[in-house]
Amino acid sequence: MKKAFITGITGQDGSYLAELLLGKGYEVHGLIRRSSTFNTDRIDHLYKDFHDPQARLYLHYGDLSVSGQMTDLLYEINPDEIYHLGAQSHVRVSFDMPEYTGDVTGLGTLRLLEAIRRTGIKARFYQASSSEMFGAAPPPQCEDTPFQPQSPYAAAKVYAYYIARNYRQAYNLFACNGILFNHESPRRGETFVTRKITRGATQIKLGLRDKLYLGNLEAKRDWGFAGDYVEAMWMMLQQDKADDFVIATGETHSVREFAEKVFALLDLDYQKHVEIDPRYFRPTEVDILLGDASKARRSLNWEPKVGFDELIGMMTSADLELAQREKTLLDAGYACNLNPHLG
Template identity: 50%
Template sequence: MTKKALITGLTGQDGSYLAELLLAKGYQVFGLVRRSSTSNLERITHLSGNVEIVSGDLLDQSSLMDVIAESQPDEIYNLASQSYVPLSWTQPALTAEYTALGVSRLLESIRRCKPDAKFYQASSSEVFGQPDESPQTERTAFRPRNPYGVAKAYAHWMTVNYRQKYNLYTCCGITYTHESPRRGTEFVFRKITHTAAQIKLGFTNELKLGNLDARRDWCYAKDAVYAMWLMLQQEQPDDYIIASGETHSVKELVECAFNCVGLNWQDYVSVDPAFYRPDEPVQLIGSINKIKTELGWQPQHSFEELVKSMVDYDLTKLSNGRA
């Protein structure tokens, strides 16, 4: 019998990779898209005809209930949210509506229309904010420091509460920063690989960045979505950190990206205090001991492989006349 899956956030980085993974495993895939959405559909054009697009909105409870009742999915992956942290400060209420309350509406729709469906909620390392320990584990206290992190913390605990109260199969993947060629250029990793390619091709000659010593736990989005799928294949639901388990500095990232194009990064990179983020006295780095031990998951792509794949993608795209 063919499994059916519903993905919210289909047009995003994770949604597109997850759809590819599920299709390869023989799933019938439904993708929730807002009818009035102006989202860039570029990431899913190659999936046209293979994914059934359904109209719905996390702000509209009845549309979610209709979609779930009609599609009857075995698995539901909620990857939709307002996910750009700086924007959450300028649009905190909208961030709360989609990223927090949207999850409440979705959980309630599942409870009413398909209580035997398995549900994955995309949680985030931003829930830890300024953690009191490093590396963080699934038991580390939540101390979010921005509206996005606050909204994700609400969504996380609502998911846990619906599991406990209604005995639903709901679980959260606390994902750390994960990247790919499909990442937006507003995020620092893609900004660096894209600009390195632009400089190599003569389209620009400068890259402005903030604190080069800042460190991040970066992994490949393809690895992350496999972990999401794996979590819903278990007998019992649980919550897991999805990360690389190691950190690299922005400087290391820059050096690696410019090495890929044969340039000395110091000739092109300047530091702009406007891009500095608040001090981070404790590193955000995820412990993957639990998911590695219990599910047998670990990243399959190295940091260097990830950087090279993104630089190569940007070189090809820019050489073909696409931004």
Template identity: 60%
Template sequence: MSATRRTALITGITGQDGSYLAELLLDKGYEVHGIVRRSSTISGNSRLDGIYQAPNTPDQTLFLHYGDITDASMLTNIVRDIQPDEVYNLAAQSHVRVSFDIPDYTGNVDALGTIRLLEALRAADCNARFYQASTSELFGSTPPPQNEDTRFHPRSPYAVAKVYSYWAVVNYREAYGLHASNGILFNHESERRGETFVTRKVTRAVARIAAGIQDIVYMGNLNSIRDWGYAPEYVEGMWRMVQQDTPDDYVLATGEGCVIRDFVQVAFEHAGLDWEKHVRHDSRHERPAEVDALIGDASKAKEKLGWEAKTHWRDLAKHMVDADRQLLDDQLSGRHVRPDQD
């Protein structure tokens, strides 16, 4: 690393947040390293399009390494080799409904994966500042508004694993003096969201229905309330946490709740469609234990980080519909083919 260029390591770099974070850091002059699973798409029609250069080019600033958060020796070796200034742990099995079907795997990745990475920092004698991607699902059935002092009540294997990770970060901060922070991010979406997540499932269906490709989309619980923001704004908050002199834990949220049904209605109406003609209920998409309402209070982040959400959920829904309609048009015309992303 040069005397002026900082180095960052991102796990989960091919995901929604990882790709936006990589772009942000590259724009700030970082050398960025990302860990990708062998099955992940890292070049050609992926979320990293536009920033991933051919390896070994003179101006290369993004480096991708095959690995996995379940491989402790790999994590230690890569941390020792690159000695990053900042580490962002975004790797996860992040689908809440799926975590009920694969709880063991979810725990191995989302809980123990964090411990492996923290231990890698210690084993490699690396003084990097550490960011852990936490989640509003920690709060589960605890009534909103939820902030950094709200009691946790996880309602899924995913949330349980994330509670483990949250307290592991706090423990390593207190026990070993690591500059380690938890970002308790409420739902944040974008056109890069995986297609099985509810917002993207809706906006992708709207695009296909408007194009006459499909007629019905099956949904689970439409009565839940979520606090939805725009992902690029939230990765800026991640970076700001790591820049603080003292590590801490922060909620990032818009502070406004949205009933899933309302998001569906706005998305369909934006394409001139009546949602009630195209949406059907399917209990298979419901969770065994539901989380009724998540609405965050990001006052601490506003005061200490100077961060606040700017994009309203209605504008987000419309933006995602427009993006999915354009993507579908490009695919149908042969201009662009993008693989499904999870």
């Protein structure tokens, strides 16, 4: 039985990846911070859904900011595959917490790679790189596009990208960078703009709030489904040779278009409910990200299965159910967080 170790297992990507690997019969180990103890809702179902004793899930306490913990954990688990998804991953937050972002997102990757080198385990390593690294680079962006990071988060990810490549070249580690463009799902964190829109719009639909506050509506992104993208992660570590791949849909849509479609699905006019709040603008904005995943299609035989409209429908439907439960609780006299400025 193969063993996998996932940092960031309680996040959106970590939960979908754990699901995928357990379904393939892996023994899955996840890194969890003490502060995430009460934030395991994305993976709680995995304990109930996978009764097969050949598919096991274990969680380990640890922190990417502590070097010794990573070395001890990897020596104990001795995984075949390591998926490094853990990071401070919110771009806007990285401007408020640049040092923390650099430590966890950048140096956290180095600590994990150094732990692999020191223990001598033969694990294959996946680094979750980001399209934000391209920043101001003109589209479309592919593996050969020069990076122009426009945030502390993006700069930290560029460091992590190059240190993974360095360990691949210097120590012959099987280390891959997956440069994933924006990928969303009903499990996306509520402070990210797509989920913020679907949560806000469905609450407005049920009369739980009246306004939704957003930042730059003209920013354009290449949005895919997280479930499709974690499959690409796994595919990268099954290759004969380690390499770096852009994972994207090849389509770009604006935040305004995303909001318009979500509100339209609910028979609402977004212009009547969406207001701009300058606090959500970044000090340096990334105007457009559009990925060219030709290499992944060719070498991995990967392609996205869920399209833009289907993704929006999936997220809106899930959040409408959530809003209906909130309304039921509110009507019963329970308070819930309906802050339109969330995020």
